[in-house]
Amino acid sequence: MLDLDLAPSTKPLTIDGITLTAPIGGMLSEWARKWGSRIALVHGDDSMTFAALDRRVDRLAGALQNSGLKEGDRILIQMPNSIGLVTTLLAALRLGVTPIMAMPAQRLHDLSALVANAQPVAYFAARELHGFQYEVLARSLQQAHPCLRLIVLDGTDVPEDYLQLSALDAPFHPVQPPALTDLALLLLSGGTTGTPKLIPRTHADYAFTFLRSAEMAGVDEITIYLAILPGAHNFILSSPGILGVLSHGGRVVLANAASCDEIMPLIARESVTHIALVPPLLRLWIEARTWESSDLSSLRLLQIGGARVDAALVKQAQEVFGTTIQQVYGMAEGLICYTRLNDAQHVILNTQGRPMSQEDDIMIVDMDGHEVAPGETGELLTRGPYTISNYYKAAAQNAASFTAEGYYRTGDLVCQDADGNITVMGRIKEQINRAGEKIAAAEVEAALTRHPDIEEAVVVAAPDPHLGERTCAFLKGPSRTLPDLAIREFLRKNGMEAYKIPDQYAWITHWPQTAVGKLDRKKLVALAQKRDG
Known part of the structure; x- marks a missing residue:
């Protein structure tokens, strides 16, 4: 086991009340001394104690x-x-x-x-x-x-x-x-x-991330965390993820499938208490509970992150799984926001929480870089003790991604309530400039999913010779025969301005993804152009 006698280069460092005394590789030896005989990892039929790890x-x-x-x-x-x-x-x-x-x-x-x-x-x-x-x-x-x-x-x-x-x-x-x-x-x-791009994280800022995140998620020695999304994701590695759970003596169950007929029996068998899902997967899990009957009563916390989630889906998850829901919003570059476990229902349903550190410094600005009024929507800028100040070997991207004052430009459009809770409205690049009118894709997506026959909606901008950009709505739902005219009439009756109503509609069976598991809007734009042709 590693000798943890501190050299001068590893003197303790305190970030927002958490004192770090060893780099991450050395922290494992501390965990093994505390919880040596406890199971740390489970994968299939294999398991490993902290000491063996x-x-x-x-x-x-x-x-x-x-x-x-x-x-x-x-x-x-x-x-x-x-x-x-x-x-x-x-x-x-x-x-x-x-x-x-x-x-x-x-x-x-x-x-x-x-x-x-x-x-x-x-x-x-x-x-x-x-x-x-x-x-x-x-x-x-x-x-x-x-x-x-x-x-x-x-x-x-x-x-x-x-x-x-x-x-x-x-x-x-x-x-x-x-x-x-x-x-x-x-x-x-x-x-x-x-x-x-490559995001450089130090031992101190990353250890702080998973230690504070574990506090936010109520992780303790009896936590059993199921990792089904890729472990290379910051969400699954440190929010609190694999490292946060191990740091508190909990157990991590590792899996590579997300299908309900495999995972739900695994939750029951391993008495899983904590799990993290992205919204599309959460929707599938909710649907699966109409036929999948495994005992999921061990679940204490279901985290939802990775993308904006509709309040109706969060409420449905509460009802179906009967467990605490925690919204998580953040980025591998640093800033992480959580709804707290004791937050009011309206906060859990409608916001993505507030920064996990009192040392997080955030600004919400308009297109000219000026702070917006409280409650108004703008781009989120952030800096703090665990947020990076540059990408790795990326001078050109750094100039565009960071302000002169050291704030990271997230590219996310958000608003903040009086209690500091953040609601993600969309991405700057997901704004549509239709004949000079700016349209937030997230607003249109939310309106579309209020229709009973539309389960999911993604709105993108496609080049248009007359409008500059036209609004294209990709839809998923049980009925693929809903006429475009009926959708337009539904949006109009629910108060949407005429210029925000999509120009083009397409039903889709699955969402294209980038290699890192994010929705690939570029492919949707190409598909919109192809179908138009």
């Missing part, structure tokens, strides 16, 4: 040392939810190596751009997942980028020229712990289009 991380870090990895190196991790993902991440952090957290769904185009930017020396992946062979992707990456001198695959029948993760085992030779202010890991930005 600490030992495995040590032995894996030792093997990586022997393979030539050293402090300051970067590695690319593209692994599904598994014990291998957690041990690889923690071993890298213990060794002072910087993980780049890629999503399992990303492919050569995105990964090649990330590798070209960050120059990692190793690539860690599952051998295969859902039929996709990552060893083929690994060869393409290695051929294109000589910096990748080491390939490690988690699974069996690994090619001879690659390393098998489970076989990596060697004594760890303790190294100087990184400073709390040193770079810990690189997360991916959640942009809806283009190659994700």
Whole structure:
């Protein structure tokens, strides 16, 4: 186990009342001393105690040392939810190596751009997942980028020229712990289009994030957290996620499927108390409870995040699952907002909560950068002790993404109530400029989903030779025969101004997604143009 005697470079650091005394890789040894015999991780039929996790991380870090990895190196991790993902991440952090957290769904185009930017020396992946062979992707990456001198695959029948993760085992030779202010890991930005930017998070700011988030979510030693969304997501890794639950002695159950007939029996079997979902998945789960009857009474908290959620869906979730609902809004760049567990019903239903730290500094500004009046909508700017001040090796993006005063431009349109609760209204780039009139896509989407035959709606702007941009509504629901005229009449009768009523409608069976799991509005725009033609 790692010697935690503090070197001068790792002197304690306090952020908003939380005192940090060790970098993240060293924190695991503290957890193992407190809860050594308790189960930390469960994946399928496999489980691992805190003590065994600490030992495995040590032995894996030792093997990586022997393979030539050293402090300051970067590695690319593209692994599904598994014990291998957690041990690889923690071993890298213990060794002072910087993980780049890629999503399992990303492919050569995105990964090649990330590798070209960050120059990692190793690539860690599952051998295969859902039929996709990552060893083929690994060869393409290695051929294109000589910096990748080491390939490690988690699974069996690994090619001879690659390393098998489970076989990596060697004594760890303790190294100087990184400073709390040193770079810990690189997360991916959640942009809806283009190659994700790299987000540099330090040991201190990221540890604060998952420790404070655990407080917000009521995590304790009896918490059993089910991770079904990809663990590389900031939401699942630290809000409170895998790291927040482990930091409080709780148990993390890891899964790679979200289908109700697999996951709901798993919740019952493992007595899961906490789970995090995105709104589209939540809707499917609510529908599934009409036929899926597993005992979900162990659930104490259902978090909803990753996208704006309609109040009616939140209320329906409360009724169907009979558990506390917590809205979560934030970004891998830093700022995280939560509704509190004891908030009033109207706050939980209608807002995305308020910042988790009293040291979070936020501004809501108009298009000219001037603060808007209380309650009015504008772009959210933020800075604070756990929010980044730059992207990694991205000078051009930094100039556009940060103000001269150090505020991060979120690109989110929000309003704030008198108690500090934030409601997300949409994205700046999701505004439609129709013949000079500005239309918030979120407003139209909310109005459309009030129709009983429309379950979900996404509104995008498509180029138009006459209007500049026209409003296109993509719809999902049980009936795909609802006439356009009937939808327009419904919106008109419910008070929507004529210029805000969509010009084009299309029914869709599934939402296109980017590699990082966000809605791909660019593909919807292309589809709108194609259907128009």
